[in-house]
Amino acid sequence: MTIDIRKYSAFLEQVAGEIDIQPGKYQDAVNRYRAVGRWLEEGSYPGCTGKLSIYPQGSFRLGTVVRPIRDGIEACYDIDLVCEMPLRKDRTTAQSVKSMVGDRLRENATYKRLLDPEGRRCWTLEYAEQDGVGFHLDVLPAVLDGSGLLSTAIAITNKVGSAYSWSASDPRGYGAWFDSRNKFAFDRVQLEQKQKLQRGAPLVFASIDTVPDQLVRTPLQRAIQLMKRHRDLRFDYQERIEYAPISIIITTLAAHLYGNELDEYSALSGIVRKLQGHAALVENRAIEGCLATLGLIQRRPDGKWYIGNPVNPAENFADRWHEDNHARARAFFAWVVALQKDLLNILEETNPRLVEEHLGRVLGTAAVTRHLDILVLPAPMIDTPPRIHITGAAKPWREG
Amino acid sequence: MTEDLQRQIAVLTAFHKGLANIARHDADTVVSGTLPFEASADGLETITESFEIELTVPDAFPESLPRVRETGGRIGNDYEHHNASGTLCLAVPVEQRRIFLENPTLLGFVNRLVIPYLYGYCFWKKHGRHPFDEAAHGYEGILRHYLDTLGLADEAKALAVICYLFEHGYRGHHDCPCGSGLRVRACHGPALMILHRTHNQQTVRSDFVAIFEHCFAKFQDGQLSFPTPLRLQILRLFNRL
Structure with a gap:
């Protein structure tokens, strides 16, 4: 052979599907992060005027999520969220942006319970395993960086020891660049894939219009x-x-x-x-x-x-x-x-x-x-039955 | 129905296109339709056939395996390997799990268990004999399976084996339940490991009950005797049931 x-x-497509995030889990994660987003939006932050925005970055945004394996065991998904505060980089400090977001998360009893100790760049919410698959939501506090190359450039906070500084980043710009590389193929595969996803999970997606682009x-x-x-x-x-x-x-x-x-x-x-x-x-x-x-x-x-x-x-x-x-x-x-x-x-x-x-x-x-x-196995063809070669067959039995 | 099961059903029906009907029934998903196949086995003829079948997949799948019925009325009462309820007896439960775990999906279940069973039926109908042999009925079939897999003859040994598996799972440093006096790992270790890995809580327990019932009947008739440590172990295990 x-x-x-x-x-x-x-x-390969099936194997990649297997290590991908499953559609139901994806929807679950999206619902959770939107809830976190709403909670953060409803907070009041000193010096902030305008609307805070929260959006995914990294593999979750790019559609390249892989279920992590640590020490041979499948582990939780990491989902990175940017929490962009309506503040100007030159009128605030990395430390205050980081703590504003942390304080607001702690005002909510549930998030307070899920929250890990402060990370270098983010606040991590640990969602427990459901049907064996959990995820971490990493919330990265950020502000728009007017000095960046593109209008989408942001500054994220960086904590080393007890000192805070800014780092440059541009997840939205990167996402748009990635989409442009992906567009030709996306346009050609999306219809078929959405149909397949909808048929595969009719309880999650009522129609193919409800299948998000992010799952293609x-x-x-x-x-x-x-x-x-x-x-x-x-x-x-x-x-x-x-x-x-x-x-x-x-x-x-x-x-x-x-x-x-x-x-x-x-x-x-x-x-x-x-x-x-x-x-x-x-x-x-x-x-x-x-x-x-x-x-x-x-x-x-x-x-x-x-x-x-x-x-x-x-x-x-x-x-x-x-x-x-x-x-x-x-x-x-x-x-x-x-x-x-x-x-x-x-x-x-x-x-x-x-x-x-x-x-x-x-x-x-x-x-x-x-x-x-x-x-x-040889692929089944139309009107010819699948061909099976039997090895190691069981002996038939009867209960009583 | 879990998402995983939905995907497995999609893979199954993409391969066996005739299994097109899917329905929910309490805590089961019922997949039914026509199952045509062209099957061969080493040294045996190729058989091309088609059956109407119904797979009842419990929500607890893959911990519990699907039940299969032939609904076209082809397999009659002259063929002994189905239950009163009409479900097909693909194999003794532990063997069915072992084969299933080689490729633990619905498609694997159909290709490795259901089609070989139907092939076996067609072969038997034509030639009057079973191409893959057959297991004894009821509890005896279960007990024989243990004796055959481990190459043992004494029925009380099968009971000792299932007691060992039910009580400890796998313990390489224990004395081998076959009574050889060797440690498990130097004796029936590999075979016991396979049985242990195949079992779950529920199947090891039901095999314990099956083998005990079979042996106990013979014990009462005076055909079988249990050494004292085995009796004590059985008593301990009964407290667990």
């Missing part, structure tokens, strides 16, 4: 989810975890390199191939002309690395790649090689048992086992 690409694409997944988003899950399993132990490629780097590079392929396998293999095209940089050698022109991953004369934030070139996502003898850069390119071997070369594997074993190890056994039949 060598694996058919169409089947493999269908399989293009091959780009699926590819990012699969890459992140592969990363999570590959770096799931202490010595390696600090060098694991960070999600924002994976997401940014994948979105840049995505060539609007409409099936999962082609999307993933296109991205991985172009990432591999950058590998010579580790040996300080030149890379192919057109990749070099893109300048997505650069190695500067001083030996430092640069992967720019597409909406703010001053922000370098790879600012720590030169540390420890380029440990993060090395780990990144070794991981890209592993992606090729584990997720793409697997098509050549002929033994179904090994396919199951390998894919289970790199994507998670639970997610893989459930959909293995797509790969192993």
